[in-house]
Amino acid sequence: MSRSGDRxxxxxxxxxxxxxxxxxxxxxxxxxxxxxxxAAQREPRDVIFxxxxxxxxxGEHKAIRNVTLDLRVNEITALIGPSGCGKxxxxxxxxxxxxxxxxxxxxxxxxxxxxxxxxxxxDPVQVRKRIGMVFQKPNPFPxxxxxxxxxxxxxxxxxxxxxxxxxxxLRRGALWEEVKDRLKTNAFGMSGGQxxxxxxxxxxxxxxxxxxxxEPCSALDPISTGRIEDLMxxxxxxxxxxxxxxxxQQAARVSDMTAFFTVELHDEGKSRTGMVVEYDETxxxxxxxxxxxxxxxxxxxxx
Ligand code: ADP
Numbered sequence: 001m002s003r004s005g006d007r008x009x010x011x012x013x014x015x016x017x018x019x020x021x022x023x024x025x026x027x028x029x030x031x032x033x034x035x036x037x038x039a040a041q042r043e044p045r046d047v048i049f050x051x052x053x054x055x056x057x058x059g060e061h062k063a064i065r066n067v068t069l070d071l072r073v074n075e076i077t078a079l080i081g082p083s084g085c086g087k088x089x090x091x092x093x094x095x096x097x098x099x100x101x102x103x104x105x106x107x108x109x110x111x112x113x114x115x116x117x118x119x120x121x122x123d124p125v126q127v128r129k130r131i132g133m134v135f136q137k138p139n140p141f142p143x144x145x146x147x148x149x150x151x152x153x154x155x156x157x158x159x160x161x162x163x164x165x166x167x168x169x170l171r172r173g174a175l176w177e178e179v180k181d182r183l184k185t186n187a188f189g190m191s192g193g194q195x196x197x198x199x200x201x202x203x204x205x206x207x208x209x210x211x212x213x214x215e216p217c218s219a220l221d222p223i224s225t226g227r228i229e230d231l232m233x234x235x236x237x238x239x240x241x242x243x244x245x246x247x248x249q250q251a252a253r254v255s256d257m258t259a260f261f262t263v264e265l266h267d268e269g270k271s272r273t274g275m276v277v278e279y280d281e282t283x284x285x286x287x288x289x290x291x292x293x294x295x296x297x298x299x300x301x302x303x
Contacts, residue, residue, distance in 0.1 A: 048073045048210060048240045049094060054108035056089050056098060063089045064274040067108070069259060076232060076241045078251035078282065081261030081297070086274025087244040090261070091212050094242060095131035096124040112210075129156055132203030136215040138195035140187035140202075145170075145179050148187050148198055152206040165205060172238075173201025174231045193224025197231065204239075211235065213243040217250065229254050248298060251282065258285040260294045 049071040056063050064086035071077050071094075079087040089098070096117060098104040110117040117127060129152070140148050149166045152158075158165065166183070170176040175197045179190070187198055196216060203211060213232075217225040232241055232254050245251050251258055259279040263272045278285060278294045289295050296302040 046072050048112065050109075050111040051093075052109040052111070054090070054093055054106065054110065056086070056093060057103075057105045057107070058101070059103045061271065062273045064261075067276050069276065069279050071240065071242060072257065073240050074236055074238075075256040076236050076243060076254050078255035078258045079242065079244045079261060080246070080248060080251050080258060081274070081277075082263060082302075083246070084272060084274070085261040085263045087261055088214050089274070091133075091214055091242055091244050094210070094212055095133055096127050097133065099124050129206045130208050131210040131212060132206065132208040133212040133214070134196070134199050134203055134216050137219050138192055138199050140190075140195050140198050143187060144184045145187050145190070145198060146183040148202050149205050152202060156206055158206070169201040169205035172204045172235070173197045174227065174234070175201055191224070193220050193227060196220060196224070196228060200228075200231065200235075204235075208239070210240045210242070213241065215244050215246065218246065225250070248286075252286050255282045258282045260285060260289075260291075260297060262293055262297070 047070045049069075051067055051069045051071065054067040055065045067090060079091060081087055089104075092098045092101075093106055093110060094112075094117075098106055106118060112127075112131070115122065141151060143151070146166055149169045150162050153160075153162065153165050167176060167180075170179060175194060178194060179198075182189075187195060190198060196219075200211070200216075217228050220228065229250065232243070235241060243251075243255065257279065258281075260277050261274050262277050263274050265272055278289055278291045280289070285294060286298050289298065293302070
């Protein structure tokens with residue numbers, strides 16, 4: 001499969017950067033270890049997003065502060081924490097969706113495949129093509145199933161047989177068998193769970209390598225939720241996934257890594273800022289967290 005991670009986000013990637021990357025790749029090849037390195041010593045190639053000191057403001061309001069995390073390739077990272085702690089704000093930073101909110105300002109640095117996502121030469125449309133997003137409420141276009149999937153590839157001018165592109169995306173979204181005989185019918189005729197898998201397939205149609213999911217199951221029944229969770233487990237072979245969820249069992253079931261966010265109150269509770277308390281392997285967060293605040297949250301004492 002042609003993976004979008006191999007392609008530059010901006011046309012004018014400098015020759016110097018190419019040389020640096022080639023040198024880094026040679027060093028990595030020469031020093032490759034037999035067993036996986038501990039998290040703290042992982043090779044740069046295992047990190048898809050290197051998030052460094054991200055703070056986000058809406059006007060004067062600092063919504064999240066000083067978020068620093070390495071998100072790993074081909075893993076599922078869950079973002080958990082009480083409502084309003086900035087999980088959605090943070091996930092939107094990863095594909096520059098906050099650019100679409102006029103009052104939002106992002107400080108700090110996010111490096112994706114070695115490129116600074118917020119550098120002035122980076123095209124946010126290219127970013128969103130490679131870093132797809134699925135939202136809480138399924139939001140198919142008022143078009144046929146086929147045209148929902150074909151929309152992105154057509155806009156992007158993707159080459160290839162469109163029927164094949166549509167079939168491939170629907171297969172990846174675990175929807176092909178259910179819809180192959182009614183591709184030309186309106187997507188609104190599908191169940192909620194099918195609509196959400198359609199939105200996942202639509203996001204995958206432009207060949208991204210990251211899927212961001214902001215509470216993708218909160219509008220779905222348990223059976224549809226289970227199908228999406230099974231699908232996520234399959235997709236992580238080929239994609240890196242970040243999911244916001246308020247369902248802690250879901251985070252524990254599906255994710256490899258979990259970041260627990262909380263809210264700090266200032267000005268006698270009038271102002272609230274989100275921050276990451278703890279980020280670690282999911283098992284550790286749920287069974288033996290380092291921070292008392294994490295323990296209180298995952299055991300249901302708070303939040
Ligand atoms: P969560 O996803 O954890 O519930 P959000 O990221 O939605 O948290 O919200 C974090 C804070 O940012 C909240 O105080 C919220 O009111 C504020 N916020 C979120 N989106 C916007 C926006 N578009 N404009 C202004 N403030 C926002």
